[in-house]
Amino acid sequence: xxxxxxxxxxxxxxxxxxxxxxxxxxxxxxxxxxxxxxxxxxxxxxxxxxxxxxxxxxxxxxxxxxxxxxxxxxxxxxxxxxxxxxxxxxxxxxxxxxxxxxxxxxxxxxxxxxxxxxxxxxxxxxxxxxxxxxxxxxxxxxxxxxxxxxxxxxxxxxxxxxxxxxxxxxxxxxxxxxxxxxxxxxxxxxxxxxxxxxxxxxxxxxxxxxxxxxxx
Numbered sequence: 001x002x003x004x005x006x007x008x009x010x011x012x013x014x015x016x017x018x019x020x021x022x023x024x025x026x027x028x029x030x031x032x033x034x035x036x037x038x039x040x041x042x043x044x045x046x047x048x049x050x051x052x053x054x055x056x057x058x059x060x061x062x063x064x065x066x067x068x069x070x071x072x073x074x075x076x077x078x079x080x081x082x083x084x085x086x087x088x089x090x091x092x093x094x095x096x097x098x099x100x101x102x103x104x105x106x107x108x109x110x111x112x113x114x115x116x117x118x119x120x121x122x123x124x125x126x127x128x129x130x131x132x133x134x135x136x137x138x139x140x141x142x143x144x145x146x147x148x149x150x151x152x153x154x155x156x157x158x159x160x161x162x163x164x165x166x167x168x169x170x171x172x173x174x175x176x177x178x179x180x181x182x183x184x185x186x187x188x189x190x191x192x193x194x195x196x197x198x199x200x201x202x203x204x205x206x207x208x209x210x211x212x213x214x215x216x
């Protein structure tokens with residue numbers, strides 16, 4: 001999350017509530033991975049909140065490394081796998097499942113790549129211009145291409161889905177991706193995760209519509 005520790009913790013608190021409410025709306029086990037996305041984002045936002053504290057308050061300095069890696073674990077490893085996986089689990093149409101399986105494979109490869117990067121190269125987070133700026137020692141020739149596949153796998157999975165209103169969620173995430181690239185390029189990881197996290201409140205509405213559809 002950008003801006004401050006207070007904003008990170010506030011977003012985490014709201015997303016925790018929305019995540020639990022979304023999970024409660026789930027009617028079948030296959031819906032739980034998708035319904036849990038806001039709650040997982042809450043954990044990610046809390047981790048960046050602690051990173052803010054570690055960078056601004058010496059008494060929290062010992063949390064800096066753990067908080068940095070915790071945030072990046074979700075940002076770079078969890079989401080490229082979890083989003084296409086969760087959407088695929090809910091998809092009822094066979095033809096769309098085939099596309100979503102391809103996106104899941106692509107996203108899984110992205111996750112594996114970032115696992116290798118995080119354990120191989122240095123990473124760091126510092127405060128710059130009221131945002132957290134993450135630095136990486138990842139291979140500069142490969143990582144931009146992998147990041148593109150990341151976006152295709154995560155956003156594409158929601159756009160392909162036949163689940164009601166899922167495309168709206170995907171479209172808004174895509175718009176947030178474009179806005180972040182244009183206006184917050186240097187702080188992309190933190191800012192896009194913030195936008196995406198806030199947009200996951202729409203998952204509650206998607207789960208509500210799914211519950212209504214199944215009860216009709």
